[in-house]
């Protein structure tokens with residue numbers, strides 16, 4: 682592997698350290714204390730413990746960096762030049778149900794641009810890594826998006842709507858519209874892994890509305906460095922923190938974008 686920025690080394694070390702307790706927690710899932718955070722959204726003690734370890738490890742090297750996390754919120758708010766964007770467990774619902782489809786996701790952002798990212802599924806021992814200009818990797822192997830040319834032959838992945846969504850009908854009709862034009866669609870429950878799977882060609886494309894930045898920050902650079910496209914679509918001025926994301930191989934991007942933008946609802 683030829684990725685060697687100090688930030689990548691820091692993130693991968695932090696992920697490996699945090700994953701030890703995460704793997705233990707996953708093994709004892711039934712004993713975990715579960716708190717309700719809201720409809721369709723849960724937080725576990727494992728989530729908090731994982732995040733604490735990640736923050737401690739990253740802060741050892743750069744106490745001055747800004748940090749945006751799912752559980753703690755924003756640390757060092759004034760530093761917007763260098764920021765870690767952290768999701769300690771993406772795919773919390775899977776984790777809680779004993780489904781091994783979840784990941785730690787960490788992106789490093791410099792002057793508003795994601796420079797590198799890591800998505801680590803500790804159960805499958807799959808670490809997806811990318812650094813701007815240096816390609817994307819799964820463990821030690823270079824990865825690329827699929828070469829599927831036609832959207833009608835494509836296998837896509839999506840997610841949502843979340844329990845509290847106010848646009849459920851819109852999301853369902855969009856799903857129907859897309860599914861009528863592709864080979865099939867999966868719903869795996871981790872935005873970070875959905876993007877990582879597009880990056881390594883397991884899926885040809887992914888779209889989802891109403892995500893948070895930490896769900897997809899690392900995925901953005903991993904898909905792009907794997908030769909794919911990743912964009913936000915339909916930014917909502919009333920919900921500036923929510924992201925609608927579209928990530929595909931290099932062939933079907935325009936077609937999927939058009940399908941999503943067709944107003945059938």
Ligand code: 2AM
Nearest residue numbers: 770771772773840841843870871872892
């Ligand atoms: P999480 O597991 O960290 O909560 C599942 O479709 C994807 O949507 C996961 O990446 C999940 O992240 C995210 N998700 C679940 N509930 C959400 C919410 N209320 N707001 C934004 N994203 C959510």
Ligand code: CA
Nearest residue numbers: 768771772896
């Ligand atoms: Ca998440």
